[in-house]
Each structure stands twice: as structure tokens, then as C-alpha cells.
Amino acid sequence: MTSPAGPPPTGDGGDEPQRLKLLAVTACPTGIAHTYMAAEKLSQAAERLGIDMKVETQGSIGAENVLDDNDVRTADGIIVAADKDVDLGRFAGKRVITVGVAEGIHHPERLIEQVRSAPVHTADGPAPTSGKGGSGGGKERSLPYKALMNGVSYMIPFVVVGGLLIAISLSLGGHTDPSGGLVIPKDSFWMDVNNIGVIGFTLMVPILSGYIAYAIGDRPALVPGMIGGWIANTGALYDSKSGAGFIGAIVTGFLAGYLVLWIKKVKVPKFAQPIMPIIVIPIVATTALGLFFIYVIGKPISWVFEHLTSWLSGMTGTSAVLLGAILGLMIAFDMGGPVNKTAFLFGSGLIATGNQTVMGMCAAAIPVMPLGQGVATLIRKRLYTEQERETGLASLFMGCFGISEGAIPFAAARPAQVIPANMLGGAVAGAVAGLAGVSDAVPHGGPIVAVLGAVGGVPMFFVAVAIGTAVTALTTVTLVDVSERRRRGEVPVPSARTPEPALAAAVAVPGTGGATGPVRAALAKESGPTAEATGAPVSGDSAATGAGSTATAVADEAEVLSGYVTEETVTVRLAAEDKESAIREMAGLLAASGKVRDVEELVRTALRREEQGTTGLGEEIAIPHAKTDAVSAPVVAFARSDAGIEWGSLDGTRARLVFMISVPEAAAGDEHLRILALLSRKLMDPAFRERLTAAADARAILAVLSEIE
Numbered sequence: 001m002t003s004p005a006g007p008p009p010t011g012d013g014g015d016e017p018q019r020l021k022l023l024a025v026t027a028c029p030t031g032i033a034h035t036y037m038a039a040e041k042l043s044q045a046a047e048r049l050g051i052d053m054k055v056e057t058q059g060s061i062g063a064e065n066v067l068d069d070n071d072v073r074t075a076d077g078i079i080v081a082a083d084k085d086v087d088l089g090r091f092a093g094k095r096v097i098t099v100g101v102a103e104g105i106h107h108p109e110r111l112i113e114q115v116r117s118a119p120v121h122t123a124d125g126p127a128p129t130s131g132k133g134g135s136g137g138g139k140e141r142s143l144p145y146k147a148l149m150n151g152v153s154y155m156i157p158f159v160v161v162g163g164l165l166i167a168i169s170l171s172l173g174g175h176t177d178p179s180g181g182l183v184i185p186k187d188s189f190w191m192d193v194n195n196i197g198v199i200g201f202t203l204m205v206p207i208l209s210g211y212i213a214y215a216i217g218d219r220p221a222l223v224p225g226m227i228g229g230w231i232a233n234t235g236a237l238y239d240s241k242s243g244a245g246f247i248g249a250i251v252t253g254f255l256a257g258y259l260v261l262w263i264k265k266v267k268v269p270k271f272a273q274p275i276m277p278i279i280v281i282p283i284v285a286t287t288a289l290g291l292f293f294i295y296v297i298g299k300p301i302s303w304v305f306e307h308l309t310s311w312l313s314g315m316t317g318t319s320a321v322l323l324g325a326i327l328g329l330m331i332a333f334d335m336g337g338p339v340n341k342t343a344f345l346f347g348s349g350l351i352a353t354g355n356q357t358v359m360g361m362c363a364a365a366i367p368v369m370p371l372g373q374g375v376a377t378l379i380r381k382r383l384y385t386e387q388e389r390e391t392g393l394a395s396l397f398m399g400c401f402g403i404s405e406g407a408i409p410f411a412a413a414r415p416a417q418v419i420p421a422n423m424l425g426g427a428v429a430g431a432v433a434g435l436a437g438v439s440d441a442v443p444h445g446g447p448i449v450a451v452l453g454a455v456g457g458v459p460m461f462f463v464a465v466a467i468g469t470a471v472t473a474l475t476t477v478t479l480v481d482v483s484e485r486r487r488r489g490e491v492p493v494p495s496a497r498t499p500e501p502a503l504a505a506a507v508a509v510p511g512t513g514g515a516t517g518p519v520r521a522a523l524a525k526e527s528g529p530t531a532e533a534t535g536a537p538v539s540g541d542s543a544a545t546g547a548g549s550t551a552t553a554v555a556d557e558a559e560v561l562s563g564y565v566t567e568e569t570v571t572v573r574l575a576a577e578d579k580e581s582a583i584r585e586m587a588g589l590l591a592a593s594g595k596v597r598d599v600e601e602l603v604r605t606a607l608r609r610e611e612q613g614t615t616g617l618g619e620e621i622a623i624p625h626a627k628t629d630a631v632s633a634p635v636v637a638f639a640r641s642d643a644g645i646e647w648g649s650l651d652g653t654r655a656r657l658v659f660m661i662s663v664p665e666a667a668a669g670d671e672h673l674r675i676l677a678l679l680s681r682k683l684m685d686p687a688f689r690e691r692l693t694a695a696a697d698a699r700a701i702l703a704v705l706s707e708i709e
Helices: 033-048 069-074 101-106 108-115 143-173 189-217 219-232 245-264 270-313 320-334 338-349 357-365 368-379 386-400 404-413 415-436 447-451 458-490 501-505 517-534 547-555 579-591 599-612 671-683 686-694 698-708
Strands: 021-027 052-059 062-064 077-082 096-099 175-177 181-183 616-618 625-627 635-645 655-663
Touching (some): 021 069, 021 101, 033 052, 033 077, 033 108, 096 101, 143 245, 189 404, 219 245, 245 270, 245 404, 270 338, 320 338, 338 357, 368 404, 386 447, 635 698, 655 686
Parallel strands (some): 021 052, 077 096
Antiparallel strands (some): 175 181, 635 655
């Protein structure tokens, strides 16, 4: 393909310049907004420069628009804009540049220019990075951060599946036993379910370690990382009664990854190079790491376990409040690691002596971490990604059954904020239980043991758990909020965990095509992981097909936005003069569809959403939305305001184009995101907005809106 507007020749000697062909991969740790924003920006920049570009997005719903071998073979260069690990092995022999996803959003033209002179990536070489800092575009995430988030993202499904299966089996098939705690009869159906869950839990630690290592050292590091994680979690290998847990897995993951990077730098004869990544490096790294952990790291862990146990034994005659606080701190510190296990085994060992109060302190502290983290995702949803909120619900469920590991994904992702919050809540719960003389007759914790009658002093047990949970949740959201504010001070582009939807709207994304930065950032912030489901990135003028053909489609009863918008839910003139009145008027439009059960509840839900952050996106656009069972099915309304309505948009514009979306709770997980994604892509096109503003009546508006699909 040739183009007179294309870039200079690539060196083939032809009479006409060859059109440059570039590839890109975009990804962020959560796979939500920034993945698709970067893809859109790179595609639009390439089109303006007359360059062919294909962009692979690695979102939370998987890789889309995947680059195949032929794409790579014919590419002149590859841009990797990602805040998580991306496999670069397939790009060996090509010019590759790797940057943070924010660079893809803010400086796509710069990246396109840089990749043309980027170094050629080799199979065993480090990832080449941009030499320029992203001034105004934020700092690129460090490799350790990317590696940690990579491990956490792969670990979460194992925690959720394993934890929920164990909780279900305990609740439906378990009973209390003084000698064995909460037990399930052997050879029963529920024991089989429990065993499956235990396998999931057993695998989560090596998975965390393995994928941290993989993010650092690529595929040769996966095996040493996973085996190292297994060793870390198996205390019997280094004479410890407890493994090192998830903290040990983080250590082995980083050790394995950087060890492999170091081995890769060793020069070997050419004939040995093919077997290095598949035989030599994995064997050497696995052996070295395994022996190092067993003989060097493992011994101190065993020593800590033994001496902590002796120290606790000497405290049995001290203040119950102090002992409870110490046990709570230990229980909450590493959730299954040696410190946690020391406290748990100390408490459970005293049951046989008739002292059940120590186990009561432990039992109150055990559920605080998963319950507290789950509650935190509910009370401050804006601080968490969709995946984290879903994990939070699973964490709540696991907490009810005394499965403290439900909080591990949060602790691994934000250790500096979550671990102190967990320890503070655990200490409070243990101290309250100690003060109240709560007892536990079985070696297990959580509300489930109280429900099954194993706890003495049930009311105060629940008080201790509730207070500890509240302390953990409030401390967590406070520390996370402070951390995010500091990060925003350092990084102009908000991360996927942007605390306020309104703040996403404030991001200025430079570029000449499509909508300006405030609209793009805010819409993509809300559109989430389903954004790419509508197809390849849409450029600013790609949808300018004219209203004539679409008017015919509408006249023929074509569906608009999957049938969610109809003539009944569209008006050319909004009478309201303020935001609340506008939302009430828009709710009335939605009610005309026959899908609204309770208009007042719909209005209340939409207004509550506005309290979290304005849905005024700038560029005279507002998209209020509500997830509520006040509607029976997804429905969308649109209205225009001639004078405009003050919506709190950070660019100061009054909303003239107002969409209102409402979906039932059951559909909220994906459908409202899909609708927002469709709107966000199209509203980036100024010509589309102009046609929407100029449409004379409801049918003409539907004709314009039908372009979205």
C-alpha cells in the first residue's frame, strides 16, 4: 500500500514511499479505561500521520484484536504501552519500545516517532524503553510494580474460587468438633468440594510467585518462580511448622525473576543459545532459588516461628487486653504465614488445657481482614476497580467463614496501606475479645463458629468482630485515599483506580482528532473493560457517514443502541434548568418506555451517583446513570437543553447534550459499561455531536444515534 502523505521510505528502494506499518499493545493492571484510551489515541495518531497501525488491547475480558505472526513479520516496529507485563518474546528481531500506558494516551505521536529508531529487541534482551519521561503524561510504572500487579491479577481467581468452595463446603457440610475445629465428615460429598477448594488455595501462592517472576524474567522465570513459591509455602521443607505464605511468595517471585535476568546476561556459545531459555535457565534458576530458600531464608523463618511461640507462652499470665491485641496483630500480619500460624497454633493448643479464651481472641481477629477489606470496597467504591469490588464481595463471604486469606489480594496489591489497616483492626478485635472474656472451643474463627455454637460470649464476640472490621475498613480507605492523592500529585493522568469520576474528566489529553481530553478521559473512565467489545478503535471522522442513510434505517424501525433508545425516550427540548430537575425529567422520559418500576427510586439512585462525582463530562455533555432494580430492563434517554444546565463539569461548560442510562442491578456488571463504551467512542467525534445538536426532531435524533451501531 502506498500513500503520497505517508512517511519517508523504509529502505526498500522503491519509487514511491512505502506506508509504514506499526503494531501496538496496550494494557493496564486492571484492564479497564486506560487500555482502551491508549489504543484509541495511538490509532488516531497513526491515521493522522498516514501510518498503518493495528493495536492489541489486553483488557480484563482478555486480549482483543490479537497480533498474529503475519502482523509481526510485516511490522516496521512495535509500541508497547502497558502498566503490566506483556510478553515481548514474539517481537524478537523487531524494533520495540515499551512505555507506561499513560504515554500512549498523552504522547502517541512521540512514540510513533521514537519507535522508528528504537533498538531491535532480542529474545533474551531487556525491554527497550522510551528515553523521554512523560512530561505531563505521568511516570511510567516501575518494573517491580508491574510484576507485583501481574502476580496479583493471576492469583485472584485462585483465591476467590478456592475460598468460596471451602466456605460453601464448611457451611453446608461442616460441624464443630472440639478436637478438630470446624470439620467435614470424611468421604462425604462436601469433603470432596472442600478438597477442590484447598487445591485452589494451595496453588494461589505459587501462582503469585510465578507470575511475578514471569513479569520480570519472561517465560524462563515462570518455573523457578512457581516452584520457589511452592517451597516458600511448604514449611516442612525447611523445618518450620508454617510456610512463609504470600509474603514469602512475593520474595521468591522477585528473586526468581531477577535471577533469571542475571543468568540471561551470561554469554554462552551460539550452539547453546537455543536451549538456554527452555532447559538451562529454568533448571539453574530453580535449583539455585530452591536451595537458597531452604538453607538460607527458611532457617530464619523456622527460628521466628519457634521463638514467637516461646514468647507467647510467657505472656499467658499478662493482661488479657494486651495479649488479645498482640494475637490480633499477629493473626492479621501475614494471613497464613508464619506469624499468623504462630498465633493460631498457640491459641488452638491451649484449648486442650481448658484455656479457651486465647482461641477466642484469635477467633475474633481471624475474620476481620477479609470482612474489613470487603466493607472498604463497598463504602468507598470509587477507590477500587470493578475487579477489586468483585473480589471484595468474595472476601466478605470468606470472612464470614473465617477464611482470612480472602484479604490476600488486597494486601499483595497495596501492602503499605492494607497490612497496617488489617493489623490495627485485628488488634482491636483481639483486645475487645480479651477484655470481654470471649472463648472458642474449636480451632477455627469467624462468625461461622459462633453460629454453630462453639463460642462463649457470642454477643461480645460479634461486637469485637464488628469493631475490628470497621477499624480495618475505615483505616484502609483512609490510607488508600491518601496514597491515591499523593499519586495524583505525582502523576497527572489518574490511574485505573481514579478516586473521583469527576477527576478523570479533568485529564487533558492532547490531540487533534475526536473529542478533547476531558471528554475522552471521563468517558473512557466509565466505559470500562467492555469498551473494546464494539470493535476496533474508531477515529474522529470514521463515522461521518451522513444522516441521510441512517434516517432511512430509523424509518425502517432499526434498533438504536440495541433498542434501548426509542422515540418515547428522546426529546429535543429539556425544560429543566438545574441538574436535579433535569434528572427527574429524564427519569420521566425513561418511564415512557414502560420499563421503570419506581421513578422516585430511579431519581434517588441517579442523584446518589452524582454525589460520588459529577457525570458532566465537559464539551457540553452529561451522562447521568443509575444501576437499580427500579427499572426492569436497560433503557436510555436523550434530551437537549438549549440554554444548557450547570452540571459541575470541570471545563466549565453547561450540559446541552444529556444522556441518561439505567440498568437493573443484575445487568449492571456489563451492560451499562457496554452502553457507555458505545457512547464514549462516538461522542469523541465532533461531527457526530454537531449532527446530534442540529437534528430537528426525535426521529432525526434517532437517525443520528443509529450511527453508534
